Amino acid sequence: MPPQSMFKNLFAKSPIEPIKNHMDTVTKCSELLIPFFQKCSQGHWVEADKIRKQISSLERDADSLKREIRLVLPKGLFMPMDRGELLQLVNRQDKIANTVKDISGRMYGRQLQIPLQFSDKFLLYTEQCINAVRQSQKVVHGLEELLELGFRGKEVDIITEMIMELEDIEDDTDSLQIKLRRQLLALESSLNPIDVIFLYQILEWVGSLADHAEILGTHLELMLIRS
């Protein structure tokens, strides 16, 4: 048996790859909201349930990936970024998947139908929120290139630009949300009041996807500045 090599033990498993995988899973999970909402607005609850189950299973995948990341990040690791911040980053990513799961669960559980007059704009709004998540996915993928460059130089500029774009997208979702609320207000009288309450809640939750994505970006930006 060869002696254990001090040299080999020096190298720990990189956390970047699993963090990317986690973000990919989270993004995939959030992208399922579009077909899910389509089925909901058409009232196809059996198919909506199928998609909801897919969302749940992706959320579970994300959870186990999160656990895996925690395991490869023991104390005593020497990394270009702070261990605590990486864990926070993963938690933030995970919140996106959790929110998606909550949305689909609430919608399906209440068989909450999206009003037809409302559904086109609502899907557009959801799409934009998912775009924010996609953009933050791009930023997370940039971690690898940042490492390649030792967290300096031109790649930092590219990432900063991506984060600015992410903020623009988030701003856009805010104004879309305001418009949707106004529209919903106009429709309120014709709808079931309890449904209306939950529709407002769903609007908020979908919007929070973009919020989480934005915070994720800001978090990464802070990590860049500090390292």
Next chain:
Amino acid sequence: MEIIAHYGNLLIFFAAIVGFFMAWGIGANDVANAMGTSVGSKALTIKQAIIIAMIFEFAGAYLAGGEVTSTIRKGIINSAYFIHTPELLVYGMISALLAAGTWLLIASYYGWPVSTTHSIVGAIIGFSAVGVSVDSVEWGEVMGIVGSWVVTPLIAGWISYKIFMSSQKLIFNTSDPIKNAKKYVPFYMFLAGFVLSLVTITKGLKHVGLHFSFIESLEIAAAIGLVVAIIGRIYISTIKIDPEADQSMHYANVEKIFAALMIVTACAMAFAHGSNDVANAIGPLAAVVNIVQNNGIISGSSQLIWWILPLGGVGIILGLAIFGHRVMATIGTGITHLTPSRGFAAELSAAMTVVIASGTGLPISTTQTLVGAVLGVGMAHGIAALNLNVVRSIVISWVVTLPVGAGLSIIFFYILKAVF
């Protein structure tokens, strides 16, 4: 004296066998650390790494191993204490070899990472201080050696930090990394060729019978560095740049160019390792042979017997040939996250540090120097995750190996004394 006249050849034979097996063990185990970086970063296949290691380990051992061998042979202990009892020095050196060999076997069995260098130095101090007299150890020299164990990883870390930062600045952080890689990588090749040949020429070639003035040495070293750089440049120009590769994986093409550089630094690393570690196996043997051949007269100025360094070199090569493949595969698979652009910085700085230590006659741990160099790249934000526990195990290995090596060699020393 009589003992030496009677059993001289037997003692030499015995010491040669043990020394040879030590060299064999160094080849089988330690070389994998030195070359693992290149295998892990996929710059070389295992087979290529072994062939390079064979050639350059031998060259390093033969051409630049003399100074460290002489430190182990006569630098750690004051031979004045042995003038009337040269046989004690012979027993002692054989015990030191046996002790270090035994300790390394035990450590390998349990999988503890220990250094050959620390074992042999501890063993020599042990028999001399306890078996003969505390004053017979050149404590000043020993402090220097132990100090160098702390200093060399730090120096290697600092150099690799600088090298890595320079490569980032000159190559990665520019608008056209591929063009700049082609332009600057040959400079690093020059640096490797220049430093190694300069140390070798100024320090190592005396026993081969070549003498140069310092200016001549500089010129020859620069010429060798240039030749390396030009060959490298020609080789780099044959590398196919695949624009597709960069889309899926950033910097894939730049890494290809750095892989060419890693071939050079791998040669340098093997050379440096051979130059420093061969002494662990054959330094004590050289002492034994010298005493016996001079019929028990210990002379401080005696030259190294010609066949000693090649014997160590051959031992290392055989160890490599027989077990190197397996060990290298084990280590190479563990360090996949080290890309050529990082590996070269670590290897180049470790090789330069080790070879300079070899030139000064300091027996140091190649592995620990390389660990220091890798940490230097880590300091420059170059590596995703490093295990800092290794630093602790390095310190433990210092603290444990010295007394254990010493204790074992004391035991062997008294056994040998009783037998003869």
